[in-house]
Amino acid sequence: MKDMKKTQAVLADGREIVYYDTRDEGVRTAVDTRDLAPVVSGSEMRYDRLLDEWVVVASHRQTRTHLPAADACPLCPSTPERATEVPEADYEVVVFENRFPSMSGGGAEREALAPGWADDPFPRRPSGGRCEVMCFTPEHDASFKDLTPERARLVLDAWTDRTAELSALPGVEQVYCFENRGREIGVTLPHSHGQIYAYPFVTPRTAAMIASTAAHRHRTGRNLFEDVVAAERADGARIVAENAHWTAFVPAAARWPYEVHLYPNRRVPDLLALDEDARAAFGGTYLDLLRRFDRLFDGEPAPYIAAWQQAPVRSGRVDFALHLELFSIRRAPGKLKYLAGSESGMGVFISDVPPETAAARLREVGE
Numbered sequence: 001m002k003d004m005k006k007t008q009a010v011l012a013d014g015r016e017i018v019y020y021d022t023r024d025e026g027v028r029t030a031v032d033t034r035d036l037a038p039v040v041s042g043s044e045m046r047y048d049r050l051l052d053e054w055v056v057v058a059s060h061r062q063t064r065t066h067l068p069a070a071d072a073c074p075l076c077p078s079t080p081e082r083a084t085e086v087p088e089a090d091y092e093v094v095v096f097e098n099r100f101p102s103m104s105g106g107g108a109e110r111e112a113l114a115p116g117w118a119d120d121p122f123p124r125r126p127s128g129g130r131c132e133v134m135c136f137t138p139e140h141d142a143s144f145k146d147l148t149p150e151r152a153r154l155v156l157d158a159w160t161d162r163t164a165e166l167s168a169l170p171g172v173e174q175v176y177c178f179e180n181r182g183r184e185i186g187v188t189l190p191h192s193h194g195q196i197y198a199y200p201f202v203t204p205r206t207a208a209m210i211a212s213t214a215a216h217r218h219r220t221g222r223n224l225f226e227d228v229v230a231a232e233r234a235d236g237a238r239i240v241a242e243n244a245h246w247t248a249f250v251p252a253a254a255r256w257p258y259e260v261h262l263y264p265n266r267r268v269p270d271l272l273a274l275d276e277d278a279r280a281a282f283g284g285t286y287l288d289l290l291r292r293f294d295r296l297f298d299g300e301p302a303p304y305i306a307a308w309q310q311a312p313v314r315s316g317r318v319d320f321a322l323h324l325e326l327f328s329i330r331r332a333p334g335k336l337k338y339l340a341g342s343e344s345g346m347g348v349f350i351s352d353v354p355p356e357t358a359a360a361r362l363r364e365v366g367e
């Protein structure tokens with residue numbers, strides 16, 4: 001990663017905060033003056049024996065901040081009158097531990113699961129893992145798409161650094177960086193931010209991709225991700241944008257009305273393995289996609305989720321392909337796609353927008 005200045009500090013309740021700056025003159029020495037009660041984190045993991053999946057139960061989060069007024073935003077920089085989550089008067093990109101974490105305990109050694117644990121009638125354990133918040137800009141009303149390519153690049157480098165730091169914590173099995181925008185999808189703070197979850201297990205979605213790639217490798221001797229991307233490039237019908245380092249397409253079996261998968265042209269398992277050329281080209285490529293999303297619905301901002309899919313820390317790394325999945329739940333102006341009976345009850349998505357139509361629309365609204 002190129003010149004990035006990283007400054008670590010501690011908030012009043014002991015949570016870690018890390019500033020990422022491109023400039024060197026920004027000395028980050030402000031102290032958190034708030035009188036904060038210690039973070040309550042009583043979450044636990046329960047194992048669903050039928051689905052072979054962990055569920056995180058985090059009942060202590062009910063009191064978390066919900067849609068505060070702009071003058072009470074906890075993600076804006078602090079002022080002499082008001083101390084926020086960020087003690088500094090300004091910042092570029094900043095990351096801190098979530099005050100209302102759904103998972104915590106990362107950093108402590110975890111007791112290994114006892115043999116036969118899955119046959120316990122009600123398998124459960126303290127959650128482990130860690131949840132962080134990342135702010136991309138000190139400006140309250142800016143959205144990610146309003147950032148400069150340089151700032152987007154700094155965010156990418158910060159995501160990469162968090163992946164390295166959190167992967168090194170005992171008990172962390174997978175690091176998930178994501179961003180979402182819009183109260184339609186449950187964002188409770190309007191200030192542009194993302195989150196990072198360090199899970200103490202491999203997530204079901206990643207496990208499914210690893211199983212598919214292993215089966216494909218066994219059958220064909222090839223890499224499934226590479227075959228999928230090559231097929232999309234050869235076919236072209238669902239390509240949204242491509243350049244020397246990145247390819248963006250609507251997947252042939254897209255689940256969401258507007259869904260784009262962005263792959264680096266050179267396959268890597270995670271953010272840490274991205275080369276300098278791909279990093280340099282990321283900002284422009286990603287911002288272009290976000291701006292296309294915002295032109296889809298008569299200027300009505302598209303609520304979206306941008307989810308980095310990366311290999312787990314310890315398993316399934318050889319055949320994995322880092323990529324970003326960007327999708328909106330809006331299907332038409334004023335209309336949202338809800339997870340209804342089939343999606344919620346059976347996990348079967350029924351899509352209202354043919355992927356080829358979505359790709360054509362996304363090409364049309366390019367600059």
Ligand SMILES: [Zn+2]
Pocket residue numbers: 073074075076139140191
């Ligand atoms: Zn704010």
